[in-house]
Amino acid sequence: MTAAISVSGLVKTFGPTRALDGLELTxxxxxxxxxxxxxxxxxxxxxxxxxxxxxxxxxxxxxLGGDPxxxxxxxxxxxxxxxxxxxxxxxxxxxxxxxLLGRLRGGLNxxxxxxxxxxxxxxxxKKGRTYSKGNRQKVALVAALASDVELLILDEPTSxxxxxxxxxxxxAVNELRGERTVLLSSHILAEVEALCDRVSIIRNGxxxxxxxxxxxxxxxxxxxxxELVGAPNGLADLPGVHDLRVxxxxxxxxxxxxxxxxxxxxxVGSGVRTLTSQPPTLEELFLRHYEDELPAGxxxxxxxx
Amino acid sequence: MTGLGSLVRLALRRDRLLLAVWIVGMVxxxxxxxxxxxxxxxxxESRQQLGATAGSNPAFLAMLxxxxxxxxxGGVLAxxxxxxxxxxVGLMSMFxxxxxxxxxxxxxxxxxxxxxVVSRHAPxxxxxxxxxxxxxxxGLLVGLGLAGLGQSSAGxxxxxxxxxxxGWVFAGVGAVSAQLSESARTANSISGGVLGVAYLLRAVxxxxxxxxxxxxTWLSPLGWLEHTRAFAGDRYxxxxxxxxxFAVLLVVASTLVTKRxxxxxxxxxxxGPARAPGSLTxxxxxxxxxxxxMLIGWTISLFVLGAVxxxxxxxxxxxxxxxxxxxxxxxxxxxxxxxxxxxxxxxxGIIALFSAIxxxxxxxxxxxxxxxxxxxxxxATPVSRFAWVGSHLLFATAGTAVVLAAAGVGAGLxxxxxxxxxxxxxxxxxxxxxxxxxxxxxxxxxxxxLFALVPKLSSxxxxxxxxxxxxxxxxxxxxxxxxxxxLSPFTHIPKVPGADVTAGPLLWLTAIAAALVAVxxxxxxxxxxx
Numbered sequence: 001m002t003a004a005i006s007v008s009g010l011v012k013t014f015g016p017t018r019a020l021d022g023l024e025l026t027x028x029x030x031x032x033x034x035x036x037x038x039x040x041x042x043x044x045x046x047x048x049x050x051x052x053x054x055x056x057x058x059x060x061x062x063x064l065g066g067d068p069x070x071x072x073x074x075x076x077x078x079x080x081x082x083x084x085x086x087x088x089x090x091x092x093x094x095x096x097x098x099x100l101l102g103r104l105r106g107g108l109n110x111x112x113x114x115x116x117x118x119x120x121x122x123x124x125x126k127k128g129r130t131y132s133k134g135n136r137q138k139v140a141l142v143a144a145l146a147s148d149v150e151l152l153i154l155d156e157p158t159s160x161x162x163x164x165x166x167x168x169x170x171x172a173v174n175e176l177r178g179e180r181t182v183l184l185s186s187h188i189l190a191e192v193e194a195l196c197d198r199v200s201i202i203r204n205g206x207x208x209x210x211x212x213x214x215x216x217x218x219x220x221x222x223x224x225x226x227e228l229v230g231a232p233n234g235l236a237d238l239p240g241v242h243d244l245r246v247x248x249x250x251x252x253x254x255x256x257x258x259x260x261x262x263x264x265x266x267x268v269g270s271g272v273r274t275l276t277s278q279p280p281t282l283e284e285l286f287l288r289h290y291e292d293e294l295p296a297g298x299x300x301x302x303x304x305x
Numbered sequence: 306m307t308g309l310g311s312l313v314r315l316a317l318r319r320d321r322l323l324l325a326v327w328i329v330g331m332v333x334x335x336x337x338x339x340x341x342x343x344x345x346x347x348x349x350e351s352r353q354q355l356g357a358t359a360g361s362n363p364a365f366l367a368m369l370x371x372x373x374x375x376x377x378x379g380g381v382l383a384x385x386x387x388x389x390x391x392x393x394v395g396l397m398s399m400f401x402x403x404x405x406x407x408x409x410x411x412x413x414x415x416x417x418x419x420x421x422v423v424s425r426h427a428p429x430x431x432x433x434x435x436x437x438x439x440x441x442x443x444g445l446l447v448g449l450g451l452a453g454l455g456q457s458s459a460g461x462x463x464x465x466x467x468x469x470x471x472g473w474v475f476a477g478v479g480a481v482s483a484q485l486s487e488s489a490r491t492a493n494s495i496s497g498g499v500l501g502v503a504y505l506l507r508a509v510x511x512x513x514x515x516x517x518x519x520x521x522t523w524l525s526p527l528g529w530l531e532h533t534r535a536f537a538g539d540r541y542x543x544x545x546x547x548x549x550x551f552a553v554l555l556v557v558a559s560t561l562v563t564k565r566x567x568x569x570x571x572x573x574x575x576x577g578p579a580r581a582p583g584s585l586t587x588x589x590x591x592x593x594x595x596x597x598x599m600l601i602g603w604t605i606s607l608f609v610l611g612a613v614x615x616x617x618x619x620x621x622x623x624x625x626x627x628x629x630x631x632x633x634x635x636x637x638x639x640x641x642x643x644x645x646x647x648x649x650x651x652x653x654g655i656i657a658l659f660s661a662i663x664x665x666x667x668x669x670x671x672x673x674x675x676x677x678x679x680x681x682x683x684x685a686t687p688v689s690r691f692a693w694v695g696s697h698l699l700f701a702t703a704g705t706a707v708v709l710a711a712a713g714v715g716a717g718l719x720x721x722x723x724x725x726x727x728x729x730x731x732x733x734x735x736x737x738x739x740x741x742x743x744x745x746x747x748x749x750x751x752x753x754x755l756f757a758l759v760p761k762l763s764s765x766x767x768x769x770x771x772x773x774x775x776x777x778x779x780x781x782x783x784x785x786x787x788x789x790x791x792l793s794p795f796t797h798i799p800k801v802p803g804a805d806v807t808a809g810p811l812l813w814l815t816a817i818a819a820a821l822v823a824v825x826x827x828x829x830x831x832x833x834x835x
Contacts, residue, residue, distance in 0.1 A: 006831055028322065048681075048834075048835065051681075051684075051685045052684075053681060053684060053685070053833065053834040053835055054833045054834070054835070055831070055833060056833075057314075067570055072689065072690075073687045073688070073689045074687070076685060076686050076688075077687045079685075081682065081685040083678065083682060083685075085678065086682075087677055087678040087679050088679070089594075089595065089679060090487065091594075092577075092585075092594065093576075093577035093578055093579065094581070095577075095578065095579035095580050096577070096578065096581040096582075096585060097581075098581075099580055099581030099585065100581050100585050100590075100591060101587070101682060101683075101686060102587070102817070103581070103586045103587075104586075104587070104683065104684050104688055105525075106687065110318045123579055124575075124579040124580075125576040125578065126576060127575075127576075127577055128415050128487070129411075140682065146406065206833045208555065274471035
């Protein structure tokens, strides 16, 4: 499969701040790719480089086979973008903005436009300044989702949407699955879990993890608690088992997902009466990446910025 | 009023540079004008001569107001600089109020502050306090400075306070318009319109002559400044009028504040079309939609200004032919030749500077679109940077020709009707106004280069206009060296009508403008957006 987006060693500095510091990102054709990271980690900067709005200081970026800085207009014919904080012209109605952005991209799918307006319950006759944050977001979403383009670049597109509209958004993206490539930056883990084929997690302008959700789950621990028939045997010595607590015949422990199999065999050896195992939640997965202590050098850099 | 103190301190902190520039600039220009007036009309005789001529001439009356008493330098200064200086103080004041009220509200920052422990009226009051403070400081420093230059203290402070009073009134006007509209831009347009009407009321009233509606000047805050008669009777009681109006406007504004929601205006926004019209299909269509209101407003305003100035041109001829002394003064302001043409050339020169304000406003729309994050979604479509900048710049440059032609046509229609040659004068004066287009384009080019290369300093374009005003319009009065005056593109425009038009300067000014635009385009292509 060819890559719709391929970024390597990307560096972008703003004065003393190093916003991107050797970022890597590959989005395959046709996939929905989650783009995660704490606030200020460089997600929007990456997206702006991909849109040709910012010029990278080093590294390479390729978008739909072209150079995002050089082939800007040509590439923009094939993509639609939803910014994280949509700002509308105060005097233009939502409907006018949707039409304008659609026409600038070379035309809208009229049927989808009407259908999306209805599903998002958006009144296109209101002036830009009278929309709430969520409704401004919907205007940009309808304009993007109703465009016949190959690639959607969505920067936290559902911030400000209520849960019902969040569901409408997920439905709409799911309908486009396979036809469009989607780069979705998001903080909403349920959304990422429901939509994304693969995810990349970045921190301080660097990619720290990339892969399918299943791949990433392997990097975390499953918590297991069991009531055994006989005394637990040798569990403490198994690799990958942590925080083991034994109370008579009850055991609780955490195990690296890679070693789950061995641990379970050990339990079965003692005879299992009841067993609950909790797969790692996405929250744990992300918090682990988000919360990691900053290496000493970066703390200094972050404070001087 | 809870929170007022903190909000005023916040505003002063944010505006420390802006306020310093306004205050030092206004006081500096006023005092340096005073000292050159003192040198230029050093003898009582020369001042008497000036008073006999300029004080009774309708053209000067329309532009600058009456010269009440030419026996002192202060009296001449009050006439020469009073109305224009006060216009600037009024502008400063209304901009300051909008900046700290409606603009804050529009960006949503006021909501953050409104949720803290501040009373409902505090943000408005803070904006007004800052504007009143700035105007009053300017007024007092001007008073002190003039007294220090040896003028009578009573006159100096009457003049300074009259200056300040225009600032107070327009702080009130700004406070009311900030309540009426949902956008800062519209609020400034409303206040600017009021300022324009105030200028026109006094222009018509002053030029009307004894039989005409001279009472109109009593309806204008700028007229009150004249009626204060600084250095010519010092009628301090007239200042009660602006104070009273300021109080009324404050009551109106603070009543309106309680009648509306945060973020809303008084007039509820109506629903608009659900579909975009066919014209809204390209970057050009969007630029037209965003620029047309401003262009139409400027076209009408300059047409009216041209008509008002044009209406007194014939009077100049009749009343001045016998006064060679005045011809000297007028020629310092703009040109040589038949006296009516000299007058027309000098008013067209002033109108050209107004059109430079339009061109900067129009060009800086690009920067506003960028900082308000509305450029990003457009530039993420196939619209190239060239097309985006070009479509706005097209309105700035072509619009310059439109607003200048409107001013020329306005002057030509009225002047033509009075001399019985409408067709001829319209063509002649529109042509004369259009001659200034290349100089205004240079200003557009400078604004574009600033936007493209040092976007954070885009607003320095406004300073460029002030510099050109000082070099070009006040240069002869301030007795600047020729090379300094030559720095202003307006200096090189032939003083038409009257002077011979040579293509040379027009062509190389156009070439300079084109080169600046090219640098602007190239620079913007290379820089980061946002």
